[in-house]
Amino acid sequence: MAIVQKHGVAWLARRFLGAPSVERGSAPRQASRPRRRVASASMTTQIDAIRTAILEGAPAEDIAALPLPESYRAAVVRADEQEMFAGLASDEKDPRKSVHIDDVALPELAPDEAYVAVMASSINFNTVWTSIFEPLPTFGFLARLAKESVWGARHEQPFHQIGSDASGVVLRVGSAVRNWKPGDSVTVHSNYVDDQDPSAHDDAMLATNQRIWGFESNYGGLAEIALAKTNQLMPKPAHLTWEEAAVNPLCNSTSYRMIVSHNGSQMRQGHRVLVWGATGGIGAYAVQYVLNGGGVPIGVVSSPDKAELLHELGCEHVIDRKAEDFKFWKDEHTQDQGEWRRLGKKIRELSGDDPDIVFEHPGRQTMGASVFVAKRGGMIITCAATTGFNIEYDNRYLWMMLKTLKGCHYANYREAWEANRLVCEGKIHPVLSKVFTLDDTGEAAYQVHHNQHEGKLGILGLAPEEGLGVTAPEMREKLLPKITLFRRHGSAPQAPPRAGADGKATRSSGHGA
Numbered sequence: 045m046a047i048v049q050k051h052g053v054a055w056l057a058r059r060f061l062g063a064p065s066v067e068r069g070s071a072p073r074q075a076s077r078p079r080r081r082v083a084s085a086s087m088t089t090q091i092d093a094i095r096t097a098i099l100e101g102a103p104a105e106d107i108a109a110l111p112l113p114e115s116y117r118a119a120v121v122r123a124d125e126q127e128m129f130a131g132l133a134s135d136e137k138d139p140r141k142s143v144h145i146d147d148v149a150l151p152e153l154a155p156d157e158a159y160v161a162v163m164a165s166s167i168n169f170n171t172v173w174t175s176i177f178e179p180l181p182t183f184g185f186l187a188r189l190a191k192e193s194v195w196g197a198r199h200e201q202p203f204h205q206i207g208s209d210a211s212g213v214v215l216r217v218g219s220a221v222r223n224w225k226p227g228d229s230v231t232v233h234s235n236y237v238d239d240q241d242p243s244a245h246d247d248a249m250l251a252t253n254q255r256i257w258g259f260e261s262n263y264g265g266l267a268e269i270a271l272a273k274t275n276q277l278m279p280k281p282a283h284l285t286w287e288e289a290a291v292n293p294l295c296n297s298t299s300y301r302m303i304v305s306h307n308g309s310q311m312r313q314g315h316r317v318l319v320w321g322a323t324g325g326i327g328a329y330a331v332q333y334v335l336n337g338g339g340v341p342i343g344v345v346s347s348p349d350k351a352e353l354l355h356e357l358g359c360e361h362v363i364d365r366k367a368e369d370f371k372f373w374k375d376e377h378t379q380d381q382g383e384w385r386r387l388g389k390k391i392r393e394l395s396g397d398d399p400d401i402v403f404e405h406p407g408r409q410t411m412g413a414s415v416f417v418a419k420r421g422g423m424i425i426t427c428a429a430t431t432g433f434n435i436e437y438d439n440r441y442l443w444m445m446l447k448t449l450k451g452c453h454y455a456n457y458r459e460a461w462e463a464n465r466l467v468c469e470g471k472i473h474p475v476l477s478k479v480f481t482l483d484d485t486g487e488a489a490y491q492v493h494h495n496q497h498e499g500k501l502g503i504l505g506l507a508p509e510e511g512l513g514v515t516a517p518e519m520r521e522k523l524l525p526k527i528t529l530f531r532r533h534g535s536a537p538q539a540p541p542r543a544g545a546d547g548k549a550t551r552s553s554g555h556g557a
């Protein structure tokens with residue numbers, strides 16, 4: 045049986061704890077600086093005790109009694125380095141230089157929040173944006189949040205603890221929390237809203253001060269401990285490991301809203317859906333939603349390896365944009381409508397018709413083509429502009445063909461919960477392809493920045509190794525080939541750096557979750 049249950053908390057304290065614990069009061073403390081020194085012995089032993097208790101399956105009351113460390117390790121960018129890449133092209137801005145693993149002082153806990161012991165997290169594209177300080181350094185977001193309340197003020201620090209995904213275990217909850225308790229295994233979604241704001245009470249994504257956790261707030265998931273509002277918590281899928289569970293919330297929820305929700309494109313049976321970046325973070329979940337809902341995905345990728353992966357995912361119609369040499373731009377200023385037509389022809393050849401829905405996110409490089417190829421009366425739904433947010437398309441094809449161009453951003457709690465439920469039920473699967481340690485967060489962000497990845501990259505937090513955290517082994521066994529599809533591919537040779545539709549390496553200022 046678990047060592048905690050066998051020996052009790054007193055044993056754990058003797059075994060691991062050399063220093064008095066930190067208990068949190070109700071008033072926020074002064075802002076603190078990140079610590080760049082080596083972790084203290086007491087911090088290490090308290091973190092070790094938390095890790096051990098979780099790994100050993102300690103009961104809730106033992107988790108609740110574990111002392112909290114004064115500080116913990118976290119992936120951060122530093123305010124005093126936000127100009128470090130000034131004058132460089134986006135591709136030359138290197139997350140390995142800007143992301144540091146620093147000691148961060150444990151912030152005070154607000155009444156509606158939880159401390160989460162992070163077992164694993166993941167890289168999202170917003171990790172890239174934060175670490176290359178584009179389109180803006182994220183410290184401005186933290187300063188804005190700080191103005192809202194005394195609790196908001198905690199977020200304005202000389203560091204930004206990044207990360208918009210997490211799986212882990214609740215360590216403590218604030219006094220106003222009803223539905224969660226220490227010991228609960230959770231995933232954390234990143235819609236960060238103020239529930240006292242009336243504008244947050246229809247679709248929370250319409251809230252005037254809606255934020256993305258770990259991007260527009262501090263104390264995100266790429267750390268040993270994260271601070272989350274408890275309306276970000278969701279049950280951890282029991283059949284998944286910590287790292288498999290951690291990669292889903294942000295991308296899975298985004299794709300759920302874009303494809304399934306009435307707030308998105310509300311895809312119906314038989315709809316054809318053109319999915320750009322169909323083995324990327326959001327694209328790989330989008331393909332699963334299209335297939336689950338009886339739609340027909342036409343997936344676009346940029347290498348034979350990704351094409352093969354996409355076929356294995358169940359997507360019959362695959363376009364390798366590199367092999368087909370699509371060049372939607374003749375030069376920096378001029379699009380090539382002949383290439384739009386060639387893409388439309390290719391889609392019709394493969395699937396028999398024009399796409400009812402285009403799942404858009406590359407932005408400037410592809411939007412002209414996306415608007416053109418969408419079916420008369422169809423929808424182009426967009427959540428990002430990775431290759432540039434100043435978009436150009438021929439408006440005649442939009443209005444005369446009665447198409448809709450719709451903006452979509454992340455997901456409200458209900459949508460994230462539904463998307464998580466589908467993962468819990470084994471109907472949507474993680475797209476984890478590789479796993480890194482927290483120390484290698486910068487390297488993982490670098491690989492996403494340069495399109496060297498498939499699906500999602502996981503980061504281990506307190507989990508000492510991959511493969512832990514499964515509590516429904518029989519369900520896992522049944523679904524194993526689907527759960528591990530991207531992981532098996534992740535060990536294959538990597539794709540070359542990202543190429544744009546013009547064939548050049550691309551990265552331009554964008555903004556997305």
Ligand SMILES: NC(=O)c1ccc[n+]([C@@H]2O[C@H](COP(=O)([O-])OP(=O)(O)OC[C@H]3O[C@@H](n4cnc5c(N)ncnc54)[C@H](OP(=O)(O)O)[C@@H]3O)[C@@H](O)[C@H]2O)c1
Nearest residue numbers: 169321324325326345346427428430453454544545556557
């Ligand atoms: N608003 C939101 O809530 C939200 C949420 C999640 C993500 N996002 C944003 O959505 C974007 C994609 O996120 P992600 O996690 O899927 O990133 P990702 O894992 O890097 O995948 C993006 C995919 O886009 C494709 N791509 C890149 N450049 C392209 C180009 N020039 N032309 C065509 N396809 C191109 C790549 O696929 P191939 O090279 O194989 O074609 C790549 O796999 C990011 O900008 C991110 O910030 C927004």
